[in-house]
Amino acid sequence: MTKIISREESIKLGLKYFFTGEECKHGHIYERYTCNSVCIMCSTVRRKEWQKNNRKKIKQYCRKWHDKNPSYSKDYHKDNSEVRNKKARKWRKDNPEKAREWKNNNKERYKELKRKHSRTYRRTNHGKLGTICSNVLFRLSTGKLYKSKFYYLDYTTEEFLRYILVPFPQFNTLQEAYDAGYQIDHIVPIKLITTLNLDKELSFRIVMDLNNMRLILAQENSSKQDSINYPIVRETIEILQEKYSISIN
Ligand SMILES: [Zn+2]
Numbered sequence: 001m002t003k004i005i006s007r008e009e010s011i012k013l014g015l016k017y018f019f020t021g022e023e024c025k026h027g028h029i030y031e032r033y034t035c036n037s038v039c040i041m042c043s044t045v046r047r048k049e050w051q052k053n054n055r056k057k058i059k060q061y062c063r064k065w066h067d068k069n070p071s072y073s074k075d076y077h078k079d080n081s082e083v084r085n086k087k088a089r090k091w092r093k094d095n096p097e098k099a100r101e102w103k104n105n106n107k108e109r110y111k112e113l114k115r116k117h118s119r120t121y122r123r124t125n126h127g128k129l130g131t132i133c134s135n136v137l138f139r140l141s142t143g144k145l146y147k148s149k150f151y152y153l154d155y156t157t158e159e160f161l162r163y164i165l166v167p168f169p170q171f172n173t174l175q176e177a178y179d180a181g182y183q184i185d186h187i188v189p190i191k192l193i194t195t196l197n198l199d200k201e202l203s204f205r206i207v208m209d210l211n212n213m214r215l216i217l218a219q220e221n222s223s224k225q226d227s228i229n230y231p232i233v234r235e236t237i238e239i240l241q242e243k244y245s246i247s248i249n
Helices: 007-013 040-053 055-068 070-094 096-105 107-123 125-140 157-164 174-179 190-194 200-207 218-224 231-244
Strands: 182-186 213-217
Touching: 040 055, 055 070, 070 096, 096 107, 107 125, 125 157, 125 174, 125 190, 125 200, 157 213, 174 182, 182 218, 190 200, 200 231, 213 218
Parallel strands: none
Antiparallel strands: 182 213
């Protein structure tokens, strides 16, 4: 129970609130502000009401403030991007109709965000692996898979990265390897896999098998000319044949 204290007394004591124990005119039994005798609950209700009816004004105000404080805004967004993304994803999941409506009402902004997002995403390891998958699918000319391309991989992005970067402790990300002139090489060439006429999911899984991938310098890659007589290619063929019960000649 909150202690009963009159306004006069709370003024004398320099308190922010007082409490009479009586209902306000809207039926709340709540503390009131010493300065103006307004019930806190009434004030909260009114503020929320005002906020609801003045979304535009608030938005404008916030935007102005952020424009005046660019570095604060930038740092804040950087620090909280993960939390915010998670929140936004959850909101979209919980409010699919509202999300769709927003998308329809803000087509330009949506496009811009999407472009920005995919630019950032493509720079991540997960995005890079996705690009590798897409390139393989394109070269297999299989058309669309039934499920997300990541579904067919028997490894996670982290496992992929750990495996592929083992010979290169100097790199922490794929981007660093790319920047140094390295490329992903599929040891048993995609061309050879396509001649086997396997179904598209299986072809994709074989090409994308961890055993079938390595990082090599771009110039090495172009001089390789798909020779299946290289020991590493023969070796990999053995592994893939056994793992997928196929025969590659
Ligand atoms: Zn009230």
